[in-house]
Amino acid sequence: MIARGGNAFLASAQAPASAAVTPDPDAVLAARTRAHRFAVTPVPLAALKRWQLTDASLTHETGRFFSIDGVAVETSFGTTPRWSQPIIQQPEIGILGFLAQQIGGVMHLLAQAKMEPGNRTMVQFSPTVQATPSNYRRVHGGRSTPYLEYFLEGARGTVLVDQLQSEQGTRYYRKRNRNMIVQVPDDERVPLGDDFVWLTLAQLHVLLAAGDRVNMNGRTVLSCVPYDGNVAEIATADPFRRAVLESRIDPRADDDALQGALTWLTDRRAALDLDTRRIRLADLEHCICDEQSIRHVTGKFFQIIGVEVAAESREVGAWMQPMMEPTREGVIAFLCQRRAGVLEVLVQARAEAGFIDRVELGPTILFSPGNYDRPEDLPPFADHLKGPASWVKMRAPQSEDGGRFYHDETLHQLIEVPEDETVTLPANYRWMSLRLLGRLMRRGYHVAIEARSLLACLG
């Protein structure tokens, strides 16, 4: 729907790095890491200052930021028909925004080298702004958020992207963020703060392919970039990269194709049952809530722990907060295949407890192998992860939201199935070109964050 900027992004995705504009991104991350000291230390929940753990929930004394509640779930999706779990409540709508500007005729995005306490590689590139109303209304008394004014009513730049998108439905209850890209005129002078650098999409894609260099918020906004143009504008010699860019501008993804995909998704929403009910932490089944942590009796899934963070460079100097720590490593993957000449990815319609509208499109594969005791319970296509190495087109670890999740890395993979391989699909799986998936995504709450993260990494 956003016509403006589409061609500019296709060009930016193929632009050679300009040393005049951007210093070496890895050097920027390294310098930022050296320049600011910080320490992140796990602590018992009971030690968290200003946080209160009751039978009902774990909340900040102001009632703001976020809380940990319980949720009871019943669903016809997957192999577990009913369970209860802790879940993060964060009703505010945060802004995740990249400032964009054409520099030397090439579209650049302004990234921040930002420390987040949960990430193993603590300093990564984030959007220009990542802020909730609690942040930018300064509930915690910190410093103001730089560049925020470009994203707010009144002084806002030209909107290229503005989409409400969900976050992890397995961990957040109906959380969504506002993904924005806002462009300023070519001749406007934008002051360049410490830790901020202008990057082309091509540079960002190199960082994404390397892994652990672009944070989750950066990846979700990048997934929303609107590509437009025609094949004559694709100059890359790499055949797979060319196939990705061609799929991003696939002319077959027209209004009829979009309506067909929407109707298929609505069929899935109608067919899959999901009922959720917020409950007290004390009413969670198979769950231990004590002074130390909130955890499953089996040690599986994830636990809620406390952390103490001391960092000079955040908006405030030091703080304590709960974080969610997965106890098993996660894997996500798209199967892709050239179909009638166009690269398509295999999406899965998934019901998750925290989704705004029950079902969204996730990647082909999304699971934590360590949570499965029996091979027969593994989700469809899990065996494709053991396919030939030549099928793997991308494989990179990426951090989940380092503001909420502690040491949570998900291995991102893209697996290309040969053209002549027949893939049998369950009813809730469907092939889509990247352009079609992008059009669905722009409607909001249609494409889950794991699929969006993979989309961003595809380059």
Place this chain on the structure above:
Amino acid sequence: MIARGGNAFLASAQAPASAAVTPDPDAVLAARTRAHRFAVTPVPLAALKRWQLTDASLTHETGRFFSIDGVAVETSFGTTPRWSQPIIQQPEIGILGFLAQQIGGVMHLLAQAKMEPGNRTMVQFSPTVQATPSNYRRVHGGRSTPYLEYFLEGARGTVLVDQLQSEQGTRYYRKRNRNMIVQVPDDERVPLGDDFVWLTLAQLHVLLAAGDRVNMNGRTVLSCVPYDGNVAEIATADPFRRAVLESRIDPRADDDALQGALTWLTDRRAALDLDTRRIRLADLEHCICDEQSIRHVTGKFFQIIGVEVAAESREVGAWMQPMMEPTREGVIAFLCQRRAGVLEVLVQARAEAGFIDRVELGPTILFSPGNYDRPEDLPPFADHLKGPASWVKMRAPQSEDGGRFYHDETLHQLIEVPEDETVTLPANYRWMSLRLLGRLMRRGYHVAIEARSLLACLG
């Protein structure tokens, strides 16, 4: 987004009635009313067979159909910051579908003259199909739903409309229905069941303007009709009717205008706080739950009562069910104005407890005057209801969903403010052409049912 059919609907909206295709619609309603006898009698909740009233909720013994739960609400919208209320839970996604066919070159929709127990005028025109999965999977052991196969995967016709849309957010908790229009080929023979008639949009608009002849489900699907074409195709001599049709195809409602409206709506979603929590009926404040009914201590708002229904012509012969009965009459209205030559309506961004995503666009005015003790609490623009009679372009009573609401009529009004009148807008109000509002609506969960109902009545 749905290009197909747009011109055909513009033509259908101006098509003279063809006696060869359709008998007099009022005669059809009258005949249907005479042919089938039915009786609807209020009964105490305790008398409802197969329904169970507990401290938690009022539910059917099968756990299906719907239930009455409690919800606690906190919001920054409106003048009441926090309250609790009974609310209808109905997680299933029902199908509301019109079958469409070109007959004699004119697009017709297949309407059913259908009895619904809650409507004062019990027999009204409904979509071809209105059915929840509980209905069509025959949980109540009734007869099958005619024409349903045209709307289901496998034998489905050409999809002209397929949109998930919300229902009343003040009464339903996150309920949505699937609004569909499905077209069959011109030469396909569609068997015509008793009580079914083919109607043009022009005929439906006459019925809508008269009031109480097209049920709520009919109105919501009709609001989704995609209009397309150019002004040369508008032949009507009535200047107001011409202005409506011109606004429906307003060429200024392009992608940029849509992005602007979406960004404005997202600003409202970010600015308005709403937190809801499902609670037990016994925990409702200021509420009496007894064998008779569930009601507010003041007698305001609405009450939950029981009804006994005996009707030969429904899927089952007789049944009992709870219904929601408003205790005050409701009024909804759009202010409209010609702005730069194009008729626009004034929409209000509203937060309602049951909305899927917190805020949707409602009509300019939506309230029940009898619930207000003090004039200073009246919502903005309420005084426009007392304006000159010449400003009133449409005024018709319409029934709310007669399957859930008992004797619930809302007065629908369209009030045209003169071109030279200056209207001062609060931040959550905005003028939109009908085409722009329609484009927002097609995204789902953006336009509330009261606004959609008015849109349908606009013709």
